[in-house]
Amino acid sequence: MTHNDRWVSIREARQETSVGKTVEVRGWVRTRRDSKAGFSFVELNDGSCFGNLQVVAPGELDNYAEEVQKLTAGCSVVVVGKIEASPAKGQATELHAQSVRVLGWCDGETYPLQKKRHSFEKLREWAHLRARTNTFGAVTRVRNQICDSIHNFFQENEFYYIQTPIITASDCEGAGEMFRVTSLDLDGLAKSGRPVNYEWDFFNKPTYLTVSGQLEAETYATALGRVYTFGPTFRAENSNTSRHLAEFWMVEPEVAFFELADNMRLAEAFLKRILTDCLQQCDEDMTFFEQRIAPGVIEQLTRVVEQPFEHMTYTAAIEVLEGSNESFEYPIRWGADLQAEHERYLTEKHVGGPVILTDYPSTIKPFYMRVSDDGKTVAAMDVLVPGVGEIIGGSQREERLDVLRRRMQEAELDMDEYAWYVDLRRFGTVPHAGFGLGLERAVQYVTGMANIRDVIPFPRTPGNADF
Numbered sequence: 001m002t003h004n005d006r007w008v009s010i011r012e013a014r015q016e017t018s019v020g021k022t023v024e025v026r027g028w029v030r031t032r033r034d035s036k037a038g039f040s041f042v043e044l045n046d047g048s049c050f051g052n053l054q055v056v057a058p059g060e061l062d063n064y065a066e067e068v069q070k071l072t073a074g075c076s077v078v079v080v081g082k083i084e085a086s087p088a089k090g091q092a093t094e095l096h097a098q099s100v101r102v103l104g105w106c107d108g109e110t111y112p113l114q115k116k117r118h119s120f121e122k123l124r125e126w127a128h129l130r131a132r133t134n135t136f137g138a139v140t141r142v143r144n145q146i147c148d149s150i151h152n153f154f155q156e157n158e159f160y161y162i163q164t165p166i167i168t169a170s171d172c173e174g175a176g177e178m179f180r181v182t183s184l185d186l187d188g189l190a191k192s193g194r195p196v197n198y199e200w201d202f203f204n205k206p207t208y209l210t211v212s213g214q215l216e217a218e219t220y221a222t223a224l225g226r227v228y229t230f231g232p233t234f235r236a237e238n239s240n241t242s243r244h245l246a247e248f249w250m251v252e253p254e255v256a257f258f259e260l261a262d263n264m265r266l267a268e269a270f271l272k273r274i275l276t277d278c279l280q281q282c283d284e285d286m287t288f289f290e291q292r293i294a295p296g297v298i299e300q301l302t303r304v305v306e307q308p309f310e311h312m313t314y315t316a317a318i319e320v321l322e323g324s325n326e327s328f329e330y331p332i333r334w335g336a337d338l339q340a341e342h343e344r345y346l347t348e349k350h351v352g353g354p355v356i357l358t359d360y361p362s363t364i365k366p367f368y369m370r371v372s373d374d375g376k377t378v379a380a381m382d383v384l385v386p387g388v389g390e391i392i393g394g395s396q397r398e399e400r401l402d403v404l405r406r407r408m409q410e411a412e413l414d415m416d417e418y419a420w421y422v423d424l425r426r427f428g429t430v431p432h433a434g435f436g437l438g439l440e441r442a443v444q445y446v447t448g449m450a451n452i453r454d455v456i457p458f459p460r461t462p463g464n465a466d467f
């Protein structure tokens, strides 16, 4: 992969099996400590793993006094040397330098990431630099692992990865809160006093950024059987919470010949696969989260993997909430949407682990969810987890043509706009189901990070689209 076959990652250099090898490493200085015995310890990180590589730089180096002794946090260097077993605790190896070449200096006076710890709020202002911190390096590696697990899980289970459009003319939920996409000169129109006419817009009609790829995924599920879409989604909801972003990533599997119970089994196996992989593949990063961010997280996730998820109907959940002695801000009433405080009570206090809530009132769920025999509820399922609340939302879809049409009329949807969606029920309809997992909520759950703004590289929230 490189013309220089001595160059290894710090991840590799830290492994015991590397002892005895002469290698080159390239990275950024975390700290430097000079020994009275006339040499220096330089802690180096290159992002390949959580841990640093300890470089022992002897005083005999040509540039020892001129450069090595001036290294500060953030400097970039190339070090050639021999890997030795390390006598120090917590590291198997160290690198005895034969040369240290400085590529880029880093002014200690103006570099914001000094040794001192900064709050996550402060680090958001330096989103271009925060990836260099321990926390954001660890979050990034776990996020990558989750993405890898998502693809591996679905590929191994014979799903096809499909790409659904980002620009769309349909509002999947039948609710507002969408970003408009337009190439019209809105300033010019406003100045001239002429009304906005979307027939002159790029697509000759109003278009938006997608809030979900589900409806389009259904078209492929009802042809290829098992598909998933995984991409960015956009919601202009003005909710300034620790669990909402205006731009987030969602993975949405959709499966033909699937009913609610199948869908629940799929969601459980899927989540457990993510947790298992993170615990196994990201052990150094997870140990950091355990020690510095969320004490107990490793044991908690391990327990979740081993036990079956609890199931509860919405109606049973309402009874539990009514019977609890909690004073909730929002009232509890059959037919009202559950608020985050209710969801968290159910998963954190009542169940003490993940819980799948099913059979919600049809009045609070979108038109595409399958109406149950009682006529009042739909075959919906939300997976709630401690610390986060809703992590997955899904349902069995309405496959009956007449019922779907009725629900669309009730929701006052434009039938012409959705004719293609209705066609799936006109031509060889089948029971089918799917769900959506918010990637950032999954990262929050695994890492224990409290704020969703700190598990995506560049968060977009109301009033904030910097970087």
Ligand code: ATP
Binding pocket: 235, 243, 244, 245, 246, 248, 250, 390, 391, 392, 393, 394, 436, 437, 438, 439, 440, 441
């Ligand atoms: P909530 O009730 O928490 O606002 P929702 O019911 O509107 O979520 P769905 O439409 O069911 O969300 O979307 C599926 C999944 O996408 C959710 O379970 C959640 O994991 C994630 N999600 C939804 N909205 C957001 C958001 N604004 N930011 C981050 N993730 C989100």
Ligand code: MN
Binding pocket: 382, 390, 392, 393, 394
């Ligand atoms: Mn939902």
